[in-house]
Amino acid sequence: MLTLPLAATIIADAMNDARNAERPPDEREHLPSASASARIHRCPASHEFSIGLQGIQTAEMREWRAAGNRIHDWLCNQLGPSLSLNHGPFKSLDRPLTDDEQDVADRCINQARELKSRIFDGISSRGIRLIQEQRMWLYAVPTTAQSILRKRFSGKADAVFIWRDAATGLYRCLIIDFKTNRGDQEESTRNAQLRSLAVLLCITLNWKVSSIDVAIVQPLVSGDPTPCCYELPELHIAHNMLLADLARCEAPEPEFHPGHEQCKFCPGKFKCPALQDLRDSLEVFRVGATAAELAAWLDKAEPLVHAYDEARAGLREHLNLNPDAVPNWELKPNAGDRAITDPRQAHDTLVAANLMDTATFLQKCVKVGIGTLTKGLVDYNQLKPKHKADHIINTVLAPFLTREPKNPSLVRK
Numbered sequence: 001m002l003t004l005p006l007a008a009t010i011i012a013d014a015m016n017d018a019r020n021a022e023r024p025p026d027e028r029e030h031l032p033s034a035s036a037s038a039r040i041h042r043c044p045a046s047h048e049f050s051i052g053l054q055g056i057q058t059a060e061m062r063e064w065r066a067a068g069n070r071i072h073d074w075l076c077n078q079l080g081p082s083l084s085l086n087h088g089p090f091k092s093l094d095r096p097l098t099d100d101e102q103d104v105a106d107r108c109i110n111q112a113r114e115l116k117s118r119i120f121d122g123i124s125s126r127g128i129r130l131i132q133e134q135r136m137w138l139y140a141v142p143t144t145a146q147s148i149l150r151k152r153f154s155g156k157a158d159a160v161f162i163w164r165d166a167a168t169g170l171y172r173c174l175i176i177d178f179k180t181n182r183g184d185q186e187e188s189t190r191n192a193q194l195r196s197l198a199v200l201l202c203i204t205l206n207w208k209v210s211s212i213d214v215a216i217v218q219p220l221v222s223g224d225p226t227p228c229c230y231e232l233p234e235l236h237i238a239h240n241m242l243l244a245d246l247a248r249c250e251a252p253e254p255e256f257h258p259g260h261e262q263c264k265f266c267p268g269k270f271k272c273p274a275l276q277d278l279r280d281s282l283e284v285f286r287v288g289a290t291a292a293e294l295a296a297w298l299d300k301a302e303p304l305v306h307a308y309d310e311a312r313a314g315l316r317e318h319l320n321l322n323p324d325a326v327p328n329w330e331l332k333p334n335a336g337d338r339a340i341t342d343p344r345q346a347h348d349t350l351v352a353a354n355l356m357d358t359a360t361f362l363q364k365c366v367k368v369g370i371g372t373l374t375k376g377l378v379d380y381n382q383l384k385p386k387h388k389a390d391h392i393i394n395t396v397l398a399p400f401l402t403r404e405p406k407n408p409s410l411v412r413k
């Protein structure tokens, strides 16, 4: 484990390197942004430390992100017209959406429509404005020493619906963030990104706001998004929380606080001195340790897990390009699993040769995965949206549906 003065020196040097590193162009102007709100709240140093490193991605992450961007661009083009609202900026797609991507996009629109109707119940669409993907800024309060407005923080919401109550002059708003991949997201009530976006919108509207609802639309995770409503008093509290986080982030020596959640998506994880210190301080795992010792060990080791996985994915990419990239690692050829290309022909052949009967073949050799069954139902019945197939499976096939017991998951409380 590093002694404290030495650790402090390493951290200070690393922070200076981060500050002096070349900075590629960035629409956020290298300032903290809403998408990193939760991370900078947990680890204030992570902002400086991530600058310039956001572009480092594995091939898998790039493909995952490209699919998400394509659906977002499609939504940008279609959301307004399909909700009878103004058009957003038109974006050209690099290729049409796949069936699966289209299904997610359609479900996003349906859920957005449902949310808009719920929040603006009884209000004509003609009075509602839709603003898409526009960056909003928070500025430092001008002082006598510095009269020029200084940007501090920004955020860009996927969709903002705004309605002005002519009687009070106040705005009622709905912010939607589309998450088009699978993966757990904090629900709207606790989502720091959405809370920051609500604050930015409130500032942009000069605090002339009666309420701002925020919601995550994530059709692959939930069919019924739950909005969270911020009224003016809560928006003031959220604003103060954001200012406190920014002050910690802008400190001359912001603090590092490694932890599973913040390190998971932190672009700075490969050169982070705090993680290095953590790794050096890890004792060898001891068999027979108590539950408390094991939990303490896991608390320490967890932030390193994602760095390990991403390092493996990165090395795999290097070795794919150049098998001799490093002397001590290689991509070992894998024979792959054998598979029957035509189950029906295989069945007929075995039965004809008296090597098996149909009942044994069906019971012992055929396992119907829910994913493949869903796809088969969608293709055969031309189902849109895809979740109609889930309904068929849950109702028509209910007598044959079972859930295999699994070991409970180990999660943090």
Ligand code: SF4
Pocket (backbone or CB within 6 Å): 039, 043, 045, 046, 049, 256, 257, 258, 259, 262, 263, 266, 267, 268, 269, 272, 273, 274, 275, 303
């Ligand atoms: S890797 Fe973790 S500890 Fe290091 S800067 Fe990022 S969030 Fe903070």
